[in-house]
Amino acid sequence: MNVPGDVIDARFELIERLGSGGMGTVWRARDTVLGREVALKAVRPDAEASPAVRERVMREARALARLNDPHVVTVHQIIEAHPHPWIVMELVPGRSLQQRLSEGSLSPAEAATVGRQVLTALRAAHAAGIQHRDVKPANVLLRPDGTAVLTDFGIAALQGTSALTATGELVGSPEYMAPERIRGHDDPASDLWSLGLVLYVCVEGVSPLRRATTLATLAAVLDDPVPPPVRSGPLAPVLQALLVRDPAARPDAVQLDALLAQVERGAQPRWDRPTLTAAPVPAPPAPSAPPVPGPTTRPDSVLPGPDHRRRSPALTAALAVLAVVGVAGLVLTLRPFDDGESTDRAGGPPASTSATPVTPPRSTAAEQSPSPAASSRRPSPSTPITAESTPSPAANGRWIAQLYSEPVSSGTAARDRRLERIRATVPEALVLRSDDYASLRPGFWVVYAPGPFTDGRAALSFCAERGRTTAVSCIGRYLSTSSDDFALQCRPPASSPAGRCTRGT
Structure with missing residues (x-):
């Protein structure tokens, strides 16, 4: 353990400890040869025997030595001392x-x-x-x-x-x-x-x-x-x-x-997000399967789930060591849970219309244009269903039947349980994140039936056929990139709905 007064490499006298971090301890020191003060960084004492930590400290020195910029702290030299190396750096006053x-x-x-x-x-x-x-x-x-x-x-x-x-x-x-x-x-x-x-x-x-x-x-x-x-x-x-x-x-x-x-300068900057580019359309499926349209645009504000990227071995190890079992539930894969509750809430608190417009996430190809046969099939309880990840082909928006809204703060386990309960009566139910649509209030998981529906009335009729006839169990909603479309809410009964049920009204 170093103390003030220790001399490192027969040249640098430690004056006071300035602070400690995950990679080491920084000291104010005096260079007895040049007569100036410097900052000395040492590997933290409890990790002196770790080759990995030692290598990261050396990597820091090599990385910094390659840079020459007034806004990057300057490295003067590296001391290969026992039991750990020291990095001699510029002492930044302030x-x-x-x-x-x-x-x-x-x-x-x-x-x-x-x-x-x-x-x-x-x-x-x-x-x-x-x-x-x-x-x-x-x-x-x-x-x-x-x-x-x-x-x-x-x-x-x-x-x-x-x-x-x-x-x-x-x-x-x-x-x-x-x-x-x-x-x-x-x-x-x-x-x-x-x-x-x-x-x-x-x-x-x-x-x-x-x-x-x-x-x-x-x-x-x-x-x-x-x-x-x-x-x-x-x-x-x-x-x-x-x-x-x-x-x-x-x-x-x-x-x-x-x-x-x-x-x-006091000006109000404007940022135009990157122009969306068309993605190649996949080859049509075999004749025995219904035609499935491919993705048409690339989202600009949604982080793809882990299904789109392979985890590195280091990440897998990190999650194991940190016991990030709970974090695994954060990804957008939905798993069934057994729960007997049946009361669902489609609405949620009044929505704000001030959300920043964003590009809708991608929905599954089958969701964009499902066949009648596909709509009547119930997903297997053991089959994971992911949050949608491809935009609608219909002019950047579409009508859905909103069946429930779960606050994101409730956690993904609550979201998954609710989805499984709703699938008991609406097998085709999916889930989306409201933050990805400017026409919805941010901060919610929305369980919904994708349709496609021609308007809000069609969505309500779909719900009525399944016994969902109140505003707390079904609302026709329009998904789009504009917060102005928040007003497009169609509420039961299907025979005489309230609210705005078409885009033209």
Whole structure:
């Protein structure tokens, strides 16, 4: 255990401990040869014998040594001492962004300035093939003049390296991790998600995805909607552009810098999401099967479920070590549960019409145009049913029969039990996430019958044939990318419905 006064490598005298993190302990030290103060980082004492930790510390030094940017902390040298190496770094005077935020939030313009400087550091790192992977307020240092410096590349990794250790150890701060990182896939856009959360905390004063436990936080990052910013002023569109779960839908570093520059000037930036591109249509099925249309567009705001991506071995190990059995329920695969309750609620609390328009997620091909035979078949209780993932071919919207709305905060187990109960009378029932449609109130799982229905009256007639004749058990709803379509709600009875039942009324 080191103490003040110890001399490292016969040159660096330890003065005081500045802090400790997941990768080591940082000391203020005096270089007795050059007569200057430096920062010395040592491997944390309880992990000195770990080759994996030692390698990550060395990787940090090598990664930092490759960068030359005023907003990245400078590495002076590496000391290969026993029992662990030391990294000699620039001592940045001032304090961390986290310490600054303890005194109060930043204005949108101030946050944009810090964001641009951190972005400059990230661009330099990404150009060298390095991802930071732990962008958070504690790792942003502020010089006395306010200039931001990004530090602690302790878990930085070259592109293509897993974010998790082979033993399943989770490294990084869960509340700032990008969703795709947790799923085992990330790229430079993952650092931009983290930067977006840092900026959110800077202006809103709260960490939107932090929960009481690590597992709950990971679940929130994967599944919970990010609360819309309310104090961010012109920075709000930038936060909303960054904090989408599809990495391809986020602005890249050049676009983000331009957006933040507008906020710095007090202007209101505008972000136009990437233009959707047509996907190839699959070959038609065998003659014995009903024709199935293929996907036509690519969603820009929905993180695909794990069925679309293979988990890396490191991620699998991490989930096992962390006992992330509960997190497995966060993915959008629905499993049947045995429950005797039968009362269903189609409505839920009054919806807000202020949701940011987003592109609807993809629905299954069979759901888009099911045959009468397919509609009458009940899914096998042992067959997993996934949340829809392909957009409707009908002008970006369609009518459904909404059968129940379950708050996302209730958890996926409650969602799955409700779906199984509803399938007792509506075998074709599916589930979607309301956050993916601007015409629905965000924050709910919606159990629904996909139809297709020509209008809301047709949806109510479908429900009436199955004994669902009240507004708490069935509502005709229109799914679209516009919050203006929230008014398209058709309520029982089917013979004389209330509300708006067609798009033309």
